[in-house]
Amino acid sequence: MGRDVLLVGEPGTVGAFPSEEDGRISVCSSPEEALARLRSGEPCDVVVAAELPGMDGVNLLARLRDEYPSVARIVVAPPPAIAIGYRIADLAHQVLPAGSPPEALREALGRTLQLRELLADERLRALAGSVDGLPSLPRIYGDLTAALESPSCGAAEIAAVVCRDPALAAKILQLVNSSFFGLPRQVTALPEAVACLGVATLRSLVLSTEAMSLFRPAARAAGFDVDGLSARAAATATEAARLAAPEYRSDAFTAGLLSDVGLVLLAAKAPELLRRDEAELGFTHGAAGAYLLGLWGLPPGVVEAVAFHHEPPGAPAGGDAGLALRQAVGLAVITAHESGLKVAD
Template identity: 30%
Template sequence: MDKKPHILFVDDESNILMGLRRGLHGKRKLWKMSFAEGGHEALELVRNDHIDVIVTDMRMPIMDGAQLLEEVRELSPDTARVVLSGYSKDEAILRVVGAAHQYLAKPCNFELLEATLERLITFRANLDKYEVREKITQMKSLPSLPDVYQELMVELQNDFSTNKSIAAVMEKDLGMKAQVLKICNSAFFGLPQQVNDLPSAISLLGMDTLRSMSLLSGVFSSYKGSAQELAVMQKICDDSLEISLVAQKLSKLLYNKSELGELVSCAGTLSHVGSLVIAISWPQEFKQVMQLSQKQDKPIEKIEQGLIGVDHAWIGAYFLGLWGFSFNVCEAVAYQHQPGNCPDVPQPVLTVVYLAHELIRFSKEDNSNFEMFLDTLDQEFLNKQHIDIADVDWAGVLKVKAA
């Protein structure tokens, strides 16, 4: 049995496919590669073989890239979906926002293409539970809290709204933030480096693109659920924002490196995105997790592993990796509960997200003796980070929540 990852490239121009064959010739021992001239030929291959990743052009006759990826999403939910196209009109880009996980712009150098595919293959290999990975890969977007969704719609229609006022609304919702950062960092916008903070992303996208996202493509949607379910989603968003604020304070105290700020903010805010994915994709199991966590003296992530096979940290990391978020952010989300398992050292983003999460958890157990808090931490991992936390004013760090 061929265990090499199978990548399918689709374009209506045979010379483009020939160029891809030549450019990726060096990967033939690591990847199984197929090439289809058009959407219908691609769908035949998808029906008859398992495809790990599909890379398609956008502008093709009869069936364009957006239509093809929607068909693939239904036929093969586990297939990661990438657009590689030179067609850069806003409307065309936004048509594939939900269908595509990542976007690359032509001309695309082979170094970037290979790096993108290798990242996707790595994240898929790290989440080897097929049925779990399939559900996450099939998702088009994360629905938003109804109140925040309505607030955003009003703000986008307001002639006096600003980037700052729109960012303030979106910061309240994990789904909105993840979607905007995903689109802003797509190669269609040609940014020289990854953007990890919401105000910058909104400024770069512009009001017209944001309005198109909300009205034309329907990429933002309102979650429809019971009051109890909405309350749980609200708590997930609130908890994530709390982790982000505390992590940012710790980052300044322990590292004082301005370049870490955006990464820490992003990783902290999205640290519980996996919980949101579970709540949406596994609602019954999520309810069980919530119930059992109140009855048992056991971490939520351990209960999730028992019921689903994977915890929210790894589900969130795979989801973000699929959407093209930076490796530092994905790694911080994946190892936030077990940082000692992280193969990379040092890892400042993971360190402060881990400390923020554990500090908040400790404080909610009605503990005020922060000397005891140090005893609960993974000292072996922290020693490898070469940081001094002995004199940190933990109570002072927590006060940032009210600021």
């Protein structure tokens, strides 16, 4: 399994891995040098752009997305970089603030490198790596705009709108967990994420996500029912949270909401694969979606539950958070599929 990291920028940002089995870091002084190494065929699984000045980081990320989509993209940037708009958030898989301890970046790198085991198919890595945004239900944006403009609307009401759209929910969670907000722990509850972002930031994120929703025509042209998926995802999330033990409910809701995000990815990027049997392809839509969410930095428990949401949930598991979470999501998926559950508007 590859463990090669290309660091573009300041070497002290990362430090060193304990051993080569954890990762091998090569340093480049400029984006041009990094691209030249990639063109020469140098092995690379993750590129870290560390505090690159001006638009250098944005331009490098865009080139990597277009020319080397299977390479994971992590950015270390000062908070003023957010003034460039959400271009960095759209182009990077994960964003860490400048000044983070080396351990924080090594942890992010470790999680990202482990994803290679989850999805071995290079085509799917490239598909996931090229993603800016996912198709979204257009009516969500009108409802969300109305909610944001209401003076009496709070975070819970806004989150109730957001949860009907797996793509928008995923993007909100990606941004709030990007470490720009300096949160001491992962946030998986949408009301908390909405409260952390604030109305102005959320409005900008909605506009950014809508600008990236060019996948929607391709998904629908492939005969994919985006509206039906959104309704089923919301029902799965609600059922997963109901079934989960109290300490797992937030992650269960998130995993249920995003459980079929891999289907949207395939419908938008490779619709011909939707018509083929997953056993023949050698991967599942759960693994494809989980890989994308892992790139975005969602918690490992959520990523695992999405990856295996169609596997038999098995017997109740004792204190293992991952197994308890997987069981709740797996049962919720079965219930939603078999009974045609939908969440009322």
